[in-house]
Amino acid sequence: MLPDPFTTQDGDVIIRASSNPDIKHDFRVHKVVLSLASRVFKDLFQTAQPDGGQEDPLPVISVTDSPNAMNLLLGFIYPGFVPPTITDLATLATLLTIADKYDIPTIPPIVRGRLADKGVLKGDPFGVYIIARRWGFTVEAKRAAREITLAKISESPFSGDPLNLVKEDFLRLLWFMQKRGEETKDRIRALAADWVDNQDHGFLYCGEHSGDEARKYYDGLTEQIMKEFDRNPCLGRWDMVMASKRARDPPHDGFCDDDDELHPEREEFTIYCPLRPTNIIYQLDLLACSLEQICEKYLGKAMDGDLPI
Template structure:
């Protein structure tokens, strides 16, 4: 981590020492306010640390059993310094664990928006859902549920997080996936074309292929833009194989159909009860 604050303050009154022998010179008052665990831990008299190159003042030292990376994330959330950079779900999951371990108050709330941010939702929604279920984050689980149901549990490779998805949570997600597929299939196959002069044969070929791409493929209902992109890709493939959809009014009616369909799919059930 490249933040300017390095936990080497001259006015620190205690040292936290990790298994890697990394030393964090910190302040009892700040730790005690943020964490009841630190408060109880620091109430016990500590022996002076042995002088080292990093510390020559003989401050009391406390050995902790958290990695230096995890402890630094915790301290950066406790201290009034720059928010810790969390670029992957491993770091984020560990952050929730250590915040819970030290009984910090309110700090998990700061990380919830990050958990359901687009980079994580689109790349690993099943794990986002699992983490939300683990900590009882109902709103975040509901946000992740449609993304996770689109991908499917067969792609879930993190066994450690998977154990926190209860049978009930998984059943709810399976029901959501089934409901969304049924509604989506009906929307795609039955939504009327906007122009009665457009070749019906085009839509007869276009609709089944679109069902396959959106309901079986990994792009299913990711977001409005992704849905639109897939629709136009399938339209182009259909035109190349079976002929164009253009009528005397040009291509605009196909575009209107695709936009209307994408909006309908975007408004399908989102799983507000997927982790109740």
């Protein structure tokens, strides 16, 4: 590893970075390295001339980027230099901007990998969404959109800076959240109606539990899942199971543990008590699949389709 690759004495060109007249920094670098990484740098080097006011005879390229931004860029393209592991979204956005300016194709895939990191995504999904949409990272934008709640938007530093927001991207996200939320909550509200007193699908009681008792439990479960969805719109099977354990109004004598058996009066049905744990988990699986389908339907339209916005 090079000890300090941006100030080496064998450098053959100086990049003078300054976004402020009072703050300048010279990077002594190598034309061949930067030319291989960037066609823009290669073209700039064709016209570089020494600064007559300096003792150093090397040609100088003056750029309007901040020294910190240029140092960050060079750290990702210079051989022998281990680039930092960046989790800060503002820094990743800066890296993408300067990489685009100098046409460096190796950097966007690195940033996409950071945006896909679970810790980064969970920490600020709205920021990930804004960056991903701006730079055309469709997969990462969709992953982020799934995670976003109104609370996550308000908590994100990106929501407070109008320069970060593209109106159409923001409206697409809000449309997705609204449509998914409406249909998802309708589907969750239908939980009790679908799972209780539905004998056409074999919902017969075991003799220990009544329909009223089952409905009371499922009403409480519906309420709990609605709360879980508001906090975590990516509800999966395990989230559903945990929600069932936190639901109010469990059966007064515990959940049903009887084995299925033929109903004595209607042999075409088996007894299928909605309060048997295995049946609850089975129905929660179905609900989780249904919510995933709803998410995918509106996610595709929001990210890829033409919306009336």
